[in-house]
Amino acid sequence: MNKTEGSNQIDSYRRKLLGGGAALAGAATLSSGVFFTSVARAKPDAEPASSEVRWGFLIDTNKCVDNCDKCVTACNDEFNLTGFGRPETDAQWIRTVTLRDKKSGHTTKLPLMCQHCAHPPCVDVCPTGASFKRPDGIVLVDKHICIGCRYCMMACPYKARSFVHETITNQKEYGPRGKGTVESCTLCVHRVDKGGIPACAEACPEKAILFGNLNDANSEIARRMASEGSTEIRADLRLDLGVRYQGI
Amino acid sequence: MKPTTFREISGTSTGYYSLLGLLGLMVAAGLGSAYYMEHNGHWVTGMSNQVVWGMPHVFAVFLIVAASGALNVASMSSVFGKTSYKPLAPLSGLMALALLTGGLMILVLDLGRPDRLIIAATTYNFKSIFAWNMILYNGFFLIVGIYIWTMMQRKMNKYSKTAGFFAFLWRLALTTGTGSIFGFIVARQFYDAAIMAPMFIVMSFAFGLACFLVFLLAAYKWTGREIGSYLVNRLQKLLGLFVASTLFFVIVFHMTNLYITQHHGVEDFILSGNNVYSGLFWVGYMLLGTLFPLAICYAPAFRASIGWTATAAVMVIAGGLSQMYIIIIGGQAFPMDLFPGKEVSSSFFDGVVATYSPTAPEVMLGVGGMALAFAATLFAVKILRFLPLSLADAKVDPHHSTQG
Numbered sequence: 001m002n003k004t005e006g007s008n009q010i011d012s013y014r015r016k017l018l019g020g021g022a023a024l025a026g027a028a029t030l031s032s033g034v035f036f037t038s039v040a041r042a043k044p045d046a047e048p049a050s051s052e053v054r055w056g057f058l059i060d061t062n063k064c065v066d067n068c069d070k071c072v073t074a075c076n077d078e079f080n081l082t083g084f085g086r087p088e089t090d091a092q093w094i095r096t097v098t099l100r101d102k103k104s105g106h107t108t109k110l111p112l113m114c115q116h117c118a119h120p121p122c123v124d125v126c127p128t129g130a131s132f133k134r135p136d137g138i139v140l141v142d143k144h145i146c147i148g149c150r151y152c153m154m155a156c157p158y159k160a161r162s163f164v165h166e167t168i169t170n171q172k173e174y175g176p177r178g179k180g181t182v183e184s185c186t187l188c189v190h191r192v193d194k195g196g197i198p199a200c201a202e203a204c205p206e207k208a209i210l211f212g213n214l215n216d217a218n219s220e221i222a223r224r225m226a227s228e229g230s231t232e233i234r235a236d237l238r239l240d241l242g243v244r245y246q247g248i
Numbered sequence: 249m250k251p252t253t254f255r256e257i258s259g260t261s262t263g264y265y266s267l268l269g270l271l272g273l274m275v276a277a278g279l280g281s282a283y284y285m286e287h288n289g290h291w292v293t294g295m296s297n298q299v300v301w302g303m304p305h306v307f308a309v310f311l312i313v314a315a316s317g318a319l320n321v322a323s324m325s326s327v328f329g330k331t332s333y334k335p336l337a338p339l340s341g342l343m344a345l346a347l348l349t350g351g352l353m354i355l356v357l358d359l360g361r362p363d364r365l366i367i368a369a370t371t372y373n374f375k376s377i378f379a380w381n382m383i384l385y386n387g388f389f390l391i392v393g394i395y396i397w398t399m400m401q402r403k404m405n406k407y408s409k410t411a412g413f414f415a416f417l418w419r420l421a422l423t424t425g426t427g428s429i430f431g432f433i434v435a436r437q438f439y440d441a442a443i444m445a446p447m448f449i450v451m452s453f454a455f456g457l458a459c460f461l462v463f464l465l466a467a468y469k470w471t472g473r474e475i476g477s478y479l480v481n482r483l484q485k486l487l488g489l490f491v492a493s494t495l496f497f498v499i500v501f502h503m504t505n506l507y508i509t510q511h512h513g514v515e516d517f518i519l520s521g522n523n524v525y526s527g528l529f530w531v532g533y534m535l536l537g538t539l540f541p542l543a544i545c546y547a548p549a550f551r552a553s554i555g556w557t558a559t560a561a562v563m564v565i566a567g568g569l570s571q572m573y574i575i576i577i578g579g580q581a582f583p584m585d586l587f588p589g590k591e592v593s594s595s596f597f598d599g600v601v602a603t604y605s606p607t608a609p610e611v612m613l614g615v616g617g618m619a620l621a622f623a624a625t626l627f628a629v630k631i632l633r634f635l636p637l638s639l640a641d642a643k644v645d646p647h648h649s650t651q652g
Binding site: 084086087088089090091092095096097098099100101102103112121123124125126127128129145146147148149150151153154155156157158159161162163164165166167179180181182233234237248 | 364589591592594
């Protein structure tokens, strides 16, 4: 390849890149008002997670419908969380919780999963560092170094973690699980890293679960949190949660 | 006071081998139980996603706490200069190591992945109090090992006071660490209290001395060696003091919770609930583990009685296990207060008291760990010179007079 050919090739790459970029910018401008949940950007495998991003959910409990558990089913399907008919030991990464005000009797329903804290107690207490937080705020368990001591389950204020009590079959390649280790919501990191959104948010027919980048002031999630407000569960613990709620 | 002569026990009687055999069987049953639980997974135990630490942890934490407490008799002589306890110091160190071994055996075998012990020993998250505890446990073996060496090797004797002092500081750190495992848990209402650390230290004094007394008194009774009423009386009073101190901390702990409105729910649950925890608190801990032993330790009628002192020690152990059950299981069974002022329900047992029934394998693993501690001590006193030939008053009482 001589120099001229090389330069020409680079020029053609530049043209494609600029054209593609323009098209992408146009599409993004158009879509921002239409596809309000698609906010994640695909991350190349070699690129580490960035601390400039903080992934999270905004959950509008007013939209959460009675007798609906599509988010739970979607999560179970995504990770093959099939139970053994033993509710006390079967894993639950997301569950629907019903709240009833003791005085007024007002009821609220909401999905509850790992809250992806900025200061996660599970990470603090884990003796081996198997519980860890990615720079983008996603809290995960490294299944290779989890020794199954369950101290993280003692420490989690949201009861978000499950211990694998029996042998697991039919695992998904993107969601490894193992008997004797602890697991919880991964915020569907395998989807998010590819530019997708978590299975529960995608499955919610009422769009009650909004996924997005809390650090991006222009994202749908940040704009709605700014304009409509939101609350954290057990805000008194000051864990700076990645999952925020409305209507509780 | 003459220099103490230490001798191995002969350990050739049928009684010795029967006892060692029985303890060995219990250890084997514990190991078998651990294999059964690991092979099938923890669903075969009473533990669940609600009560994640069960009976094995009750025994393990008890033994770990008792381990540091068993060292106290040695500290009484090396740190506090009470010379009458000096003949008991080597046994005190030995029991400390044996009890810690038993406790750690249980803890490790209950892990979801005990095969990854090497990871636990080499990969540390230094913010975790659990990781610090692993360092404290390993350091305890080393420091107490050195301490025993300085006591038993004549030319090293001059260092034993210094070693004893470091061992005392280390044991305080160790129990602080164990108590903080619970004290640092902000999520659960029954934990999250700084008083856990000093309370565990005081509990360790009582539980450790109780385990030590059971072994010491049985060993002297069954080998026919003499133990004088001076020492029995002192140990009896010391046990009473530790039991009373524990009661003081338990009262302060509960009074603090009773003062804080937010904690009334969990206090009602533990102290006056219609459940096993309230029963264990009032009958197991308060009556059996505290009031009866206090009466035995201080009432003149039981003064210096070997049989009654041993009975009091066994009661303190039973009370200690009750106390651990209340803290570890009771603290988890009470639902977490995620939404104050709301009634909560879900498929994951939110808002309801978690149920827990220990299964036989769990109990056997716990008992196996305890049996290991006593079996190891029993074996060690046969092969090494840990026990004084005589603990008669003339040997240990600094004020003993032959003319008297």
